Amino acid sequence: MLDSELIQRAQAGERKALVEILRQLETPLYRTAYYIMGNEQDALDATQEALLKVYRYLPSYKGDAMIYTWAQRIVTNVCMDMFRKRKKVVFMEEDFVQEDYHAGKEIEKGAIISDLKQAIRRLPMPQQTAIILRYVQDYNYKEISEAMNLPLNTVKSHLFRGRKQLQKWLSEYQEGGDYLWRMKK
Numbered sequence: 187m188l189d190s191e192l193i194q195r196a197q198a199g200e201r202k203a204l205v206e207i208l209r210q211l212e213t214p215l216y217r218t219a220y221y222i223m224g225n226e227q228d229a230l231d232a233t234q235e236a237l238l239k240v241y242r243y244l245p246s247y248k249g250d251a252m253i254y255t256w257a258q259r260i261v262t263n264v265c266m267d268m269f270r271k272r273k274k275v276v277f278m279e280e281d282f283v284q285e286d287y288h289a290g291k292e293i294e295k296g297a298i299i300s301d302l303k304q305a306i307r308r309l310p311m312p313q314q315t316a317i318i319l320r321y322v323q324d325y326n327y328k329e330i331s332e333a334m335n336l337p338l339n340t341v342k343s344h345l346f347r348g349r350k351q352l353q354k355w356l357s358e359y360q361e362g363g364d365y366l367w368r369m370k371k
Contacts, residue, residue: 188253197245204244207253208237214254214323215261221318222265224307232268236261251332258323258333262315269311305355313348316341 188210195203215236220229239260247256306314312334319325319333327345331338 190249193244193247193249193253197247204241207244208240211240211254211257212237215257218258218261218318218323219265221303221306221322222262222311222314223268224303228268232261232264235264239264252329255325255329255332258319258325258329259335262319262333266311301356302352305352308355309348309351312336313344313351316344317348317352320345 188207192203192206196207212233216229216233219232219236220226223229223232236257240257243260247253250256251259306317309317315334316330319330320327325333327338327341330345331341334341336344
């Protein structure tokens with residue numbers, strides 16, 4: 187957990203404190219970038235760019251939002267900028283390949299995870315980001331609102347619409363009986 191004393195020391199120029207902050211932010215930022223970008227290389231690029239921006243703008247961080255929320259806003263914006271620059275759709279890589287035909291349940295589970303990632307990637311960017319921050323990063327509505335720089339009700343609307351669309355796209359898993367696909371509210 188990043189405390190205010192560590193942040194103040196980093197803002198004052200203490201290298202060890204800055205390195206500790208960047209180290210603690212790296213994994214959550216990468217996780218968000220991976221879900222948004224859809225592949226490892228782009229996620230690594232986005233994470234690196236976001237960490238550089240955290241480093242560059244940390245002296246101006248005022249503490250209005252939690253530092254994790256502030257950093258999530260940075261990585262989300264970096265990812266959106268990368269998409270704008272490319273102006274093309276990036277498809278998720280398949281990261282589950284299994285040759286063992288006796289591992290039916292694991293293959294089925296992997297297929298569901300892959301389908302879920304694909305479905306999330308098909309959502310409009312604001313819904314996708316809200317879903318990722320809520321269900322991957324486990325942020326509450328207020329933290330998502332701060333990270334996305336949107337009003338709370340807009341965040342709730344993005345989450346509601348995103349969940350409804352994902353439920354529609356993934357309804358075959360509910361009907362199949364083996365897996366009940368539900369998202370927490």
